[in-house]
Structures are given as structure tokens and as C-alpha cells.
Amino acid sequence: MIATRWKTPLLLGVITSPLFLAACSQTTSHSLSVASLTDAARSRPYRHTLKDKECLQRAMFFESNRSSRDGMIAVGTVVMNRLRSGKHGNTICQVVGERGQFAPGVMTRQMNSKAMPDVEEAAEAVLRGERKTKLKNTMFFHTAGLRFPYKNMHYTMVAGGNAFYEKRGRNWKPLPDEPTVAVAQSTPRGSARAAPVTLVASAAPVAKAKFAKATYVTAVASQPAKTTLEKATLVAMQEPMQEPDAARFGGTAGSQPVTSFPAAPAEPTMSFESTPENTDAIGAMIAGQSRPLEVY
Known part of the structure; x- marks a missing residue:
């Protein structure tokens, strides 16, 4: 039940x-x-x-x-x-x-x-x-x-x-x-408006780059001075000359060579030693001239 x-x-x-x-x-x-x-x-x-x-x-x-x-x-x-x-x-x-x-x-x-x-x-x-x-x-x-x-x-x-x-x-x-x-279509429109602000701000660095290039160009102008100094050095190297022996022409005997740069004795110089064999022709030529000796 x-x-x-x-x-x-x-x-x-x-x-x-x-x-x-x-x-x-x-x-x-x-x-x-x-x-x-x-x-x-x-x-x-x-x-x-x-x-x-x-x-x-x-x-x-x-x-x-x-x-x-x-x-x-x-x-x-x-x-x-x-x-x-x-x-x-x-x-x-x-x-x-x-x-x-x-x-x-x-x-x-x-x-x-x-x-x-x-x-x-x-x-x-x-x-x-x-x-x-x-x-x-x-x-x-x-x-x-x-x-x-x-x-x-x-x-x-x-x-x-x-x-x-x-x-x-x-x-x-x-x-x-x-x-x-x-x-949500309105959201992209709002973000598009902000884009021009970024583009305007990016134009500022352009002027700085131009000033840096101008400074570099003016620094190159000092280089021509080096070429001028090199030419002056080449001319000065041709100045040293040897003088003839004075004893050969009635002067005091001297065996030391004469240089145009006595301030640099350490550098090797070229000298001319007069002997009877190698100066006869030169002495005869100089004695026959009426003008004084020129130094170059």
C-alpha cells in the first residue's frame, strides 16, 4: 500500500x-x-x-x-x-x-x-x-x-x-x-583628426640638419694653406750652396765647407774640397770673368 x-x-x-x-x-x-x-x-x-x-x-x-x-x-x-x-x-x-x-x-x-x-x-x-x-x-x-x-x-x-x-x-x-x-564607426573618425598634429610636429628637425652641414663645409676651407707651406719648403731646400776655396785665389786657407744654414749642424751637408786636379779649370774660368760672384 x-x-x-x-x-x-x-x-x-x-x-x-x-x-x-x-x-x-x-x-x-x-x-x-x-x-x-x-x-x-x-x-x-x-x-x-x-x-x-x-x-x-x-x-x-x-x-x-x-x-x-x-x-x-x-x-x-x-x-x-x-x-x-x-x-x-x-x-x-x-x-x-x-x-x-x-x-x-x-x-x-x-x-x-x-x-x-x-x-x-x-x-x-x-x-x-x-x-x-x-x-x-x-x-x-x-x-x-x-x-x-x-x-x-x-x-x-x-x-x-x-x-x-x-x-x-x-x-x-x-x-x-x-x-x-x-x-564604433565614430571612433576611427576621432583618431583621424589627431593625425595632422603629429605631422606638423615632425617638421621641426629639418632645419637643424641643414645648419650642421653648413658648419662642416666651412671647415674644409683651411686646407689650401697646407699646399702653400709645402711649396715654400721645396724652394728653401734649393738654397744651400758651396763656396769656392779662398786659398786658391790668394785668401786665407780654409778647409771647412761653407753652408747657408749654420743653425742646423746635425744634418749632413755637401762640401767642395779644392785640389789642384779639380780646381784648375774652375779657377781659370772664374779669373777670366770681370763680374763679381753671385750667391743663389
């Missing part, structure tokens, strides 16, 4: 649990707090038809508390994530109309409510690219407050009466990145 009493409720729970674990499925037994609803991201606008917009409105209308804009944006984010995954249809209407995933009659029931303008605005915002950043990879949700024993349920957010979660199994992979709006 005891076994029968607890087995019956258990079987009923196993049978009814799949009804809650579709697109709108599982619980918030975790410590998640209700989302602060300022965590919106923006993706590239989706090219949609009027039918796509209506299907998105239906998902928001029947699956979320219509008084919570954040809850409706969260449901819309799940719809767009399912579309991006490629596993639940190729259009918004195919995703919302997938069997057993959203509320019964989501595609056929009438939407009569004073909150319709809010639903339309939220759907338009999602189609323009508004998303919930915490739901980047989330494709499932269920009514908040329910409990389920599955360990692969990774909860990400609670909003609009729903608890949103990811099914993380062994082969779980995050969804591919969704194209985002190119809002």
Missing part, C-alpha cells in the same frame, strides 16, 4: 513534465534574482516581413507577462536565438510555430488586450536589434517557480514571469556570434 501511494504521483510527474520543458520550460530553484532590466545589447536589424513581426508579437503576447517590457524582450531574444541556431526553423514564424515549443494556440488565438501597443513596440525593438546580453546563448524558458531535477539546466535570467536557461550537455557549444550594429 505504501509503495502504491508514492508511485502514483511519481508516474504522473514523469508524464506531465515534458509539457513544461519545451521553449517555455524549467525552474528557478537556484539563487537567481529577477533581472535588472538594463542589460540590453544591440544587434544588426533583422530584415523581416509583416508576418514575421506578427509571429514575434504572438510569442511575446502569450508567453510573457505583458506588463513587463523586459520579459517580452527576453522572449523575443529567445526566438531570435533559435532562429540563429538553425535548428528550429528558417523564419520567425517557423520558430514560433514549431510544434510543442510555445504556448498552445500561439499562432491562432486572438490577441485582444490594452497592452497591444506595448507588445508591438517590444517586437519592433527586437527586430531592430535589441537583445538581452544575459541571454546570448539561451534558447529555453519556463514559468518561474517550477522545479525540475535536470542537471544540465544552466539558468541565466528571470523576467516577465519566466525563468530562462541553457541546456548544457556534453556536446554543448555556444551559438555563433550575431552580427552587431557598427556603432
Whole structure:
């Protein structure tokens, strides 16, 4: 009897649990707090038809508390994530109309409510690219407050009466990145304005390089003076000459040679020694001349 009493409720729970674990499925037994609803991201606008917009409105209308804009944006984010995954249809209407995933009659029931303008605005915002950043990879949700024993349920957010979660199994992979709006285009423009400042500042070193070259050219002008000194030295080397022996012509005998540079006795000099053999012709020539002897 005891076994029968607890087995019956258990079987009923196993049978009814799949009804809650579709697109709108599982619980918030975790410590998640209700989302602060300022965590919106923006993706590239989706090219949609009027039918796509209506299907998105239906998902928001029947699956979320219509008084919570954040809850409706969260449901819309799940719809767009399912579309991006490629596993639940190729259009918004195919995703919302997938069997057993959203509320019964989501595609056929009438939407009569004073909150319709809010639903339309939220759907338009999602189609323009508004998303919930915490739901980047989330494709499932269920009514908040329910409990389920599955360990692969990774909860990400609670909003609009729903608890949103990811099914993380062994082969779980995050969804591919969704194209985002190119809002950062204004940044390169700001950096381009700073470029002329750098170019103007780089012109300053040019003048300094020219002054350095001019100083080097003037220093070369002192080199011609060296060539002049070398010519003067060559002329002076021809001045030393030997004088004839004075004893040969009646003067005092002197055997020492005469040089024109007595201040440099250490250097070897050339001398002329008079002998009878080598001076007869020279003496006769000099005696026959009437002009005085010139020194070169």
C-alpha cells in the first residue's frame, strides 16, 4: 500500500513534465534574482516581413507577462536565438510555430488586450536589434517557480514571469556570434583628426640638419694653406750652396765647407774640397770673368 501511494504521483510527474520543458520550460530553484532590466545589447536589424513581426508579437503576447517590457524582450531574444541556431526553423514564424515549443494556440488565438501597443513596440525593438546580453546563448524558458531535477539546466535570467536557461550537455557549444550594429564607426573618425598634429610636429628637425652641414663645409676651407707651406719648403731646400776655396785665389786657407744654414749642424751637408786636379779649370774660368760672384 505504501509503495502504491508514492508511485502514483511519481508516474504522473514523469508524464506531465515534458509539457513544461519545451521553449517555455524549467525552474528557478537556484539563487537567481529577477533581472535588472538594463542589460540590453544591440544587434544588426533583422530584415523581416509583416508576418514575421506578427509571429514575434504572438510569442511575446502569450508567453510573457505583458506588463513587463523586459520579459517580452527576453522572449523575443529567445526566438531570435533559435532562429540563429538553425535548428528550429528558417523564419520567425517557423520558430514560433514549431510544434510543442510555445504556448498552445500561439499562432491562432486572438490577441485582444490594452497592452497591444506595448507588445508591438517590444517586437519592433527586437527586430531592430535589441537583445538581452544575459541571454546570448539561451534558447529555453519556463514559468518561474517550477522545479525540475535536470542537471544540465544552466539558468541565466528571470523576467516577465519566466525563468530562462541553457541546456548544457556534453556536446554543448555556444551559438555563433550575431552580427552587431557598427556603432564604433565614430571612433576611427576621432583618431583621424589627431593625425595632422603629429605631422606638423615632425617638421621641426629639418632645419637643424641643414645648419650642421653648413658648419662642416666651412671647415674644409683651411686646407689650401697646407699646399702653400709645402711649396715654400721645396724652394728653401734649393738654397744651400758651396763656396769656392779662398786659398786658391790668394785668401786665407780654409778647409771647412761653407753652408747657408749654420743653425742646423746635425744634418749632413755637401762640401767642395779644392785640389789642384779639380780646381784648375774652375779657377781659370772664374779669373777670366770681370763680374763679381753671385750667391743663389
